[in-house]
Amino acid sequence: MxxxxxxxxxxxxxxxxxxxxRRAVVDARKTITS
Known part of the structure; x- marks a missing residue:
């Protein structure tokens, strides 16, 4: 048990x-694109 x-x-x-x-990857992409 x-x-x-x-x-x-x-x-x-x-x-x-x-x-x-996954959330960290999204934040990284936002930083790169902006």
Whole structure:
């Protein structure tokens, strides 16, 4: 049971990490274009 919880938390952390990196890429593009 604990292993499943850890796996779920890991997936959630990765999902948040990808969202932050994607947002950072968008900000970088805005800086380059402007």
């Amino acid at each position: 604990a292993g499943g919880m850890t796996f779920h938390f890991f997936i959630r952390a990765v999902r948040i990490d990808t969202q932050q990196s």
